[in-house]
Amino acid sequence: MSGTSASTTTSRISSFVILIVLITLALSLVALIFAAAVVVGYFKVGTDLTGAYVLLALGFLGIAISTYVLAETRRRLSKLKIVIPPVMTTVECRKCGVKNVREFQRGDYIFKETDPCQKCSDKMLITAIYREVKEKEKERFPF
Amino acid sequence: MSLITALLTAQTKVDQFAISTGDWSWILNIAFYGFFIVFIFYGQRIQMYVMLREVEVSLYKLKFIKEEGRKITVETIKEVGKPQSDPTDKIDRFLEYFTIGPQNLDPAGVVWKLEHILDVRDTRFKDEVKLMAPASDETQVNNLENTLEAASALNFIYKVIRHYYLLGKKTLSLYVIMQIQMILPLVMREAEAYASALKAFAYGQPIGDGAGALVAARLMHGYETRKVAKDCVVATVPYEGRTAFVIKAEGPGGNVGKPGDAIKAVIEENEGKIATVVMIDAALKLEGEELGEVAEGVGAAIGGPGVDQYKIEDSLLKYHISVNAVVIKEDIGDAVSPLRKEVFDSIDKVIERVKQVVVEKTKEGDKVIIAGIGNSIGIGQ
Numbered sequence: 001m002s003g004t005s006a007s008t009t010t011s012r013i014s015s016f017v018i019l020i021v022l023i024t025l026a027l028s029l030v031a032l033i034f035a036a037a038v039v040v041g042y043f044k045v046g047t048d049l050t051g052a053y054v055l056l057a058l059g060f061l062g063i064a065i066s067t068y069v070l071a072e073t074r075r076r077l078s079k080l081k082i083v084i085p086p087v088m089t090t091v092e093c094r095k096c097g098v099k100n101v102r103e104f105q106r107g108d109y110i111f112k113e114t115d116p117c118q119k120c121s122d123k124m125l126i127t128a129i130y131r132e133v134k135e136k137e138k139e140r141f142p143f
Numbered sequence: 144m145s146l147i148t149a150l151l152t153a154q155t156k157v158d159q160f161a162i163s164t165g166d167w168s169w170i171l172n173i174a175f176y177g178f179f180i181v182f183i184f185y186g187q188r189i190q191m192y193v194m195l196r197e198v199e200v201s202l203y204k205l206k207f208i209k210e211e212g213r214k215i216t217v218e219t220i221k222e223v224g225k226p227q228s229d230p231t232d233k234i235d236r237f238l239e240y241f242t243i244g245p246q247n248l249d250p251a252g253v254v255w256k257l258e259h260i261l262d263v264r265d266t267r268f269k270d271e272v273k274l275m276a277p278a279s280d281e282t283q284v285n286n287l288e289n290t291l292e293a294a295s296a297l298n299f300i301y302k303v304i305r306h307y308y309l310l311g312k313k314t315l316s317l318y319v320i321m322q323i324q325m326i327l328p329l330v331m332r333e334a335e336a337y338a339s340a341l342k343a344f345a346y347g348q349p350i351g352d353g354a355g356a357l358v359a360a361r362l363m364h365g366y367e368t369r370k371v372a373k374d375c376v377v378a379t380v381p382y383e384g385r386t387a388f389v390i391k392a393e394g395p396g397g398n399v400g401k402p403g404d405a406i407k408a409v410i411e412e413n414e415g416k417i418a419t420v421v422m423i424d425a426a427l428k429l430e431g432e433e434l435g436e437v438a439e440g441v442g443a444a445i446g447g448p449g450v451d452q453y454k455i456e457d458s459l460l461k462y463h464i465s466v467n468a469v470v471i472k473e474d475i476g477d478a479v480s481p482l483r484k485e486v487f488d489s490i491d492k493v494i495e496r497v498k499q500v501v502v503e504k505t506k507e508g509d510k511v512i513i514a515g516i517g518n519s520i521g522i523g524q
Contacts, residue, residue, distance in 0.1 A: 040147060054171075087348050087481045106346050109395035110357065111364055111523035129349050129521055130487040131480075143431070 017073065021066045028062025031055045090128035093117035104129060191317050194324040198308045201327050202301075208338045209301040212294040213238065219290055219345040223283050224276020233275050237291055238298045240268075258450045268292070282347070285396030286520060289344040293337050293479075300334050333475060340479035344397055349521030351477040354486050355423040355444075358493050359391035359515025360524050368524055372404035376524055383498060384507035385418070390514040397520035402445060403454030409512055415462030418509035420455075421469065421497050424516040425486075428472035435489035436472040437496055444468035445516045467500050469493055482521075 035055035041047035087104040096119050113123045182189070213234065220230050242264050245256035272279070272287045279287060304323065311320035343350050349357065363378035371377040371390065380387045388409045392400030410417055424444040428436065443455045443466055459466050471493060477483050501511055 087346075104346065104348060109347065109521045109523050110349060111360060112395070128487055130482045130484045132484045 017069070021069050024062050024066040028059045028066065031062065032059035035059060085131050085133050087129060087131045089126055091124045092127045093120060093122055093124050095122040096120045098124075100124075187317060188315075191315065191320055194320045195308070195312060198304070198311070198320065198324055198327060201331055202304055202308055204331070205297075205301045205304055205334055208334050209294075209297045212297045212338060212341050215341055215345055216290050216294045220276050220287060223279050223287065224272075225278040226275060227277075230275045233271070234291070234294075237271055237275075238295045240295060254450055254453045257448060261448060261450065282396035285398045286344055286347045289397035289518070289520060290341055293341040293344055296337050297334060297341070300330060300337070304330060336476035336479050339476070339481070343479075343481045344520065347395065347397070347521050348481045350479055350518055351473045351482055351486055352425050352479060353482065353517045353519055353522050354425045354471045354473070354490065354493075355515040355517040356391045356394065356519040356522050357482075357487075357515065357517075358423045358490055358497070359389050359513065360394065360519070360522050361490060361494060362387070362497075362513060362515075363389040363391070363524055371408050372401045374398045374400035375402060375405035377405060377409060378524070382511070382513075383502055385501060385505055386510045387501070388413075388417075388510070388512045390512065391522075391524060392517070392519040394519035394522040394524055397518055399447065399516075399518050401451060402514055402516055403451030406455050406512060406514055407458040410458045410462060410464065413510055415464070416510060417462070417464050418505040418511055419501070420459065420464055420466045420512040420514065421500055422455075422466065422514045422516055423469045423493060423497065424471075425473050425478055426470035427478070428474055432472050433485075434473060434477060434483060435485035437489055437492045438470050438472065439496055439500065440468045440470070442466060442468050444470055465504065467504065469496050469500065 032055070035052045038047055038049065038052035038055065042049050042052070088101055089104045089108045091100040091102065091114055092098070096117060098117055098119050108126055108129060110126055110129055112126045114126060115124060116122065117124050217231055217234055220226065220234065224230070242260060245253055245260060247253045268288050268291070269284060272284050272291065276283070276287055304327075307319060307323040310316075311323065340350065342348075362382070363376075363380055366378040366380050366389075368376040368378045370393070374393050375390060376393045377388050377390045380389050390402060390405045390409065392398050392402070406420065422444040424446070426438070426444070428434065443452045443459075445452050445455065455466070458464075471486060471489055473483075473486060477486065497513060501513075505511055
């Protein structure tokens with residue numbers, strides 16, 4: 001239950017965006033092939049290299065943009081989920097001090113008396129219910 | 144070899160359309176001026192479409208969160224309440240409920256009118272929940288009511304953002320789109336907080352807002368409690384040579400009770416002979432402050448619509464009783480989602496601070512009120 005995540009299964013990427021990205025990607029690849037052809041021509045028959053520079057720039061730019069758009073769309077989709085870290089319940093025996101930490105179960109509440117203690121058979125008590133969040137390393141600010 | 148041959152063939156094709164260096168510089172110049180002119184005339188419109196796209200992406204996310212919330216609510220009601228018919232229609236109707244605030248053209252008596260409306264709303268909500276989930280007990284009714292309220296809040300947030308998005312799209316007004324795009328990160332944070340609150344309410348887990356109630360529960364545990372106002376309990380606890388009346392909302396069901404009425408009742412019972420009142424509550428932290436930080440001050444530490452704060456201040460003024468506040472800093476997300484360990488760990492610090500306040504501000508034999516404010520979901524006494 002806790003720690004579960006629900007994510008969308010259906011794709012929400014617009015087909016129009018995909019089409020544009022694929023066309024850009026294809027044109028960029030063609031530009032790179034042409035650039036390579038001009039470079040080969042330069043070595044074989046001494047063709048002017050200016051065109052190759054422009055084609056290379058266009059090719060790489062196109063590939064970079066289309067990859068970025070695809071990655072960004074995927075990132076947005078993967079963020080579509082509700083994730084809650086597991087909630088833990090601490091059960092304690094007030095008499096002998098035995099402590100158990102387990103996952104939260106429906107019906108648990110703080111100061112609820114639960115099953116008898118395995119050591120002294122006194123009733124155990126829920127003393128804590130909390131969730132622990134592992135935070136990413138904080139950005140350091142000078143203030 | 145075949146690759147080189149293919150490239151050479153391609154090169155021959157490229158050569159057919161070869162453009163000289165001078166031509167390239169012309170093309171680039173024209174392209175540059177073209178972009179410049181397009182951005183002069185259509186820059187704002189492009190910016191607007193980018194903003195609209197951003198709002199649209201967040202709207203998808205909000206829709207997803209809202210649908211998830213509704214799904215969790217339906218599943219919880221079916222599981223806990225065991226209704227004989229499908230409650231989905233009733234839940235959908237409930238999500239659209241609204242409350243109209245009282246008219247305040249003449250502000251005299253507006254607090255009582257507001258209190259009445261809130262009472263009617265609360266009774267109505269509870270009756271609806273009992274109808275939807277007939278097998279649920281009092282605690283579960285309170286938890287389900289909180290779950291439904293969280294789902295309703297998510298539904299409302301989604302509808303408001305959708306309204307501004309569609310309005311912006313229709314009118315193509317930069318200012319309509321801009322204002323919604325600017326507050327969007329804060330709205331999304333709130334929506335995510337409600338989404339995690341919904342799960343906490345559905346399972347009956349203590350939430351960050353209940354930190355005050357938890358402090359009171361720790362102080363009153365083991366002592367006899369009695370009901371003092373609607374959904375509130377009080378315990379008489381010997382405390383550092385004083386008599387402390389410890390008040391909290393009745394748990395473990397999700398409710399905040401009526402601490403205003405409870406404090407007033409205890410003051411009246413003791414004919415105003417109360418040395419001081421200490422209120423403990425969760426407070427919104429500013430960015431940069433540590434989660435679970437404890438701060439101390441004066442005044443009635445209580446949120447909500449203001450009815451309880453008004454009643455507490457009124458009773459304190461009548462008998463000239465001092466009021467101290469101890470707060471635990473949390474952000475909105477932590478306040479409505481399952482209790483964080485950092486907040487739980489700060490409870491001992493709060494108890495120590497309350498003890499310090501009581502010892503410093505009162506003398507032995509005095510009577511004090513210690514009120515733990517907040518939602519007591521998942522917290523017994």
